[in-house]
Each structure stands twice: as C-alpha cells, then as structure tokens.
Amino acid sequence: MKPVFLMRDAVALLFWTDSPSGARLRAWLEVCYAAQGHAPKGARRLAVLRLLGALGLATLFTPWLVLGLALGSRVLASDATIAPWTGKTMLLLAWGLAGVYGRGILQLGRQDAWFQSVYRLIGQDLQGVPQGRAAAWVEPKASGGAVLQRWLAARRWAWLTQAVLLALVAVLAHLPLGLPTEVPWIVGAALWLMVWMPQHYDGLVAAAFGRMMDLSDRASEGRSAGEIGLNPGTRDDE
Numbered sequence: 001m002k003p004v005f006l007m008r009d010a011v012a013l014l015f016w017t018d019s020p021s022g023a024r025l026r027a028w029l030e031v032c033y034a035a036q037g038h039a040p041k042g043a044r045r046l047a048v049l050r051l052l053g054a055l056g057l058a059t060l061f062t063p064w065l066v067l068g069l070a071l072g073s074r075v076l077a078s079d080a081t082i083a084p085w086t087g088k089t090m091l092l093l094a095w096g097l098a099g100v101y102g103r104g105i106l107q108l109g110r111q112d113a114w115f116q117s118v119y120r121l122i123g124q125d126l127q128g129v130p131q132g133r134a135a136a137w138v139e140p141k142a143s144g145g146a147v148l149q150r151w152l153a154a155r156r157w158a159w160l161t162q163a164v165l166l167a168l169v170a171v172l173a174h175l176p177l178g179l180p181t182e183v184p185w186i187v188g189a190a191l192w193l194m195v196w197m198p199q200h201y202d203g204l205v206a207a208a209f210g211r212m213m214d215l216s217d218r219a220s221e222g223r224s225a226g227e228i229g230l231n232p233g234t235r236d237d238e
Contacts, residue, residue, distance in 0.1 A: 006025070006028070008021070009021035009022075009024050009025050010025065010054070013025060013051070013054075013055070014055070014058050014062075014104055014105060015100050015103070015104035015105075016104055017055070017104060017105065017107060022051065025051060026044075026047045026048060026051055027047075029043075029046070029047035029050055029051070030043045030044055030047045031043075032047075033046045033047060045213065048209070048213065052205075052206060052209055055105065055202075055205075056202040056205075056206070058105055059105050059106075059198045059201060059202050060195065060198045060199060060202065062097070062101050062105065063098075063101065063165050063194035063198060064191065064194060065097060066094050066097050066098045066101065066165060066169060067094075067165075067168060067169065067172060067187075067190055067191065067194060069090050069091070069093050069094035069097065070091060070094040070168070070169040070172040070173045071172045071173075071175065071187065072087075072090050073087040073088070073090035073091035073094065073173055074087070074172060074173055074174070074175050074177060075087075075177065076090060078177055091173050094169050094173070095169065098162075098165055098166055098169055101162070101165070102158075102162040102165075106158040106161065106162055106201070107155075107158065108158060108159060108162055146211050147208055147211050147212050150204060150207045150208035150211060151205075151208045153204050154201060154204035154205045154208060157197070157200060157201045157204055158201055160197070161197045161198060161201055164193055164194075164197060165194065168190045168193065168194070171186065171190070172186075172187070172190065
C-alpha cells in the first residue's frame, strides 16, 4: 500500500471510524505482521491492537490541538496589529475540529458506528453477517451483556468528554489575557482534563474491544470444535 493511501485511510479512520479504511489498514498490518513470522490469528490480533492504540493516541492528543486553536484565537483577537478575521477563523477551526472529534473518534450521534467499526477492525465482513447474529452482539442478552455494558459506559463518558471540551473552547476563547496569574492555572486545568477524560474513555473502549475479540475467538473455536465433531473419522485415522 502506497504512503499516500495509508495517510488517506488513517485520516478517514480517525474521523469516520466505521469506514472501510479501517479494514484496509488492518489487512495491511496483518500482512506486515505475517511477514514477521506471526501466525494468522496472532497477526490479526496485533493488527487490531495496533489500530486501537493509534485511535487511543488520537483520542488523547486531538483535544490539545482544539484547545490550542481556541487559546490562539483569543491571543490573536487581542492583538490590534493582526486582522480580526484571523482570530475568528482560528476559533471556527477549533469548533469544527471539536465537532469532528465527537462525530469521528468519540462516535457521538451515530447508533451503529461503533458496532460497525469493531466488526471491521476484528476482520469480519458486516454485509456477510446474518442479521440475527449481528444483533446478538449488541443485545443485552448476549453473554450477559458484557460488551454492551462496556460500550454504554464508554458512550456516556464520550458525551461528557465532548461537553467538557466544548465548554473549555468557550472559556479559552473568551479568556481575559490581562490576568497572568490565573491564565496558566486555567490552561493547565483544561489540559489536565483533556488528558484524564480521553484516557478514561480509551480504557472503556479497549475493554469493550477486548471482550468482543474474546467472544469472536470463542465463537471461532466453537465452530472448529463442531466441525471436528462432525468428522469423527479424522481422529481415528490419525
């Protein structure tokens, strides 16, 4: 895969996580890990974890860029030598990136986006999965609702993270820069919140991903065991 296509898929994965770009990146990583000598199952798991780690980094550092743009817009707005539209443009970028952050990485307002992204990242074709089996992954009855409970907790935390980020953008964009003692504390508190909250969200999502991968592996092993049971002569021949 060419570097330009890798970059395109990486950006699409960050801002629209249920897109087929996730499947292409996972397949490319699987090939790389297989070339290093990993078994197919191990290469798949490593590829999924690698993508999950990349999404975790983006979840953690994107708010810093949003807050930097908001604070920068305030600094530019207070400088009489700079055109007023410069600060306003930077503030609009901050609001836009905050919205993309919620819709993409945090998956806000999209009922099936997380489910689709997980299925693609673990190597399943969503179109080829029967509706009954697909629904079983998200219904509370499935495996005691372990996957669903973890995802709902992550989703609630995502909404809270997005609300805090938007509030911080509003605060920093109207910060009184004439108070040098308070400004560093406000900026420091904002950065701390935007490190702690996305980290907690990443932990909840990772737990849901891990549980779903375990269930997928268990289902594969059950199918394999069933196939062996249907062919008892294989063991006798050995």
